[in-house]
Amino acid sequence: MNGYQEAIEAYLDKHLEEFSECARKIHEFAEPSSEEYQSAALLCDLLEEKGFTVERGLKGQKTAFRAVYGNGPFRIGYMCEYDSLATLHQEDVPYPCGNGGFGHGCGHNLLGAGSAAAGLAVKELIEKYQLPATVVVYGTPAEETLEGKTVMVENGYFRDVDVCLAWHPLDHNDCGEVKFKACAAMTMTFHGVKAHACNCPENGRSALDAAELTNVGCNYLREHIDRDSYLHYSYINGGDRPNIVPDYAKLWYMVRAYTFDQMRALVERIKRVAQGACMMTDTTVEFALIGENHDSKLNFHLASLAYDCMKQIGPPSFTEEEKEYARTIAKAVGISGVEGELDEGLVVPDGTIKKDNGSSDVADVSQIVPVVNINTACYGRRTPNHSWAVTVQADKPAAYKGMNFAAKVLALMGARLATEPELYRQVKEEFDKA
């Protein structure tokens, strides 16, 4: 086993600059969800050049891909993400400096390159050390809109692997006992009647009033929902000119809950609030579901294996210069002392579910195949995710160290699962029972 570990570490350390450059380019491309053309092409080229057979574009998802190497019995899956976030463009300066463009405020540039690197390290083991495995690297677009993997699952992908090993860049190193919430996204379109806002407002019926009353109602609703549930909304359209009663308004809602059933029940309550707002304003509403994600099915055997592999490899240590940079960013976002330091430790698993505040389409994959999602420290602790502070840290040497650590752990996990049948038997048994 140590032979595999040494080979993985040697390969990934040797190619660190190449994989970091790949992450750097994806950071620069900063493409929107489902439009990650350059990022997907870059990863496909990298995998193809190194011997993978690559299928570019999967059943209508132009920026999805599937890259395969080997034909051994144990099938290891990795998932690349590479989309960025609107409004999070950031110049390389230690203060917010957006221009409204897209930016990698969730570090998916690292995620994409790191998962591909893990796949390439496993390919090296298959080729040079006869690891009895097949490695499948999936390119999964549009994670930020929580739809990429969901559609891929619906289209029949991920059934070709025995396990899917995932990671995410974050502010600490943990082995994957964190559960994603179920999530739904929907729009509500309100229709009213236009009229002169001063001359004959009695003839008008305001769609904007209905939208506003819906939000007021939902803000009251918050007190009476499950404590792990969240509502978020934004206005897509709030009318046009103030001197015309708006006959059209549109809201975008996201609803999160601990379980899928709780999430669906909450969506129904929100719909009733909107219907109430329509009764008050004599308007109508149409609901359109954008998408739904499951909560994640955790696998504690995989998490425990991830922890073992994290310990075997050891989390990276950071240079004084890297630490100082993280402190500068921490200061700029109002975090002080140890709270803003780069994390060099490991979170010790205890076999219990940790509640995450986020959701991910990784959870949909976890419904059909055993999945673990580990996190590695790529930014200072408590750096707010989906913010300029992540964008600016996501193409720095510390982040590449975190990426390299994740790739090593995911590759070692793959090697161990392929060669220690008892490990996978336990993983599969837990998955089947859950």
Ligand SMILES: [Zn+2]
């Ligand atoms: Zn993310």
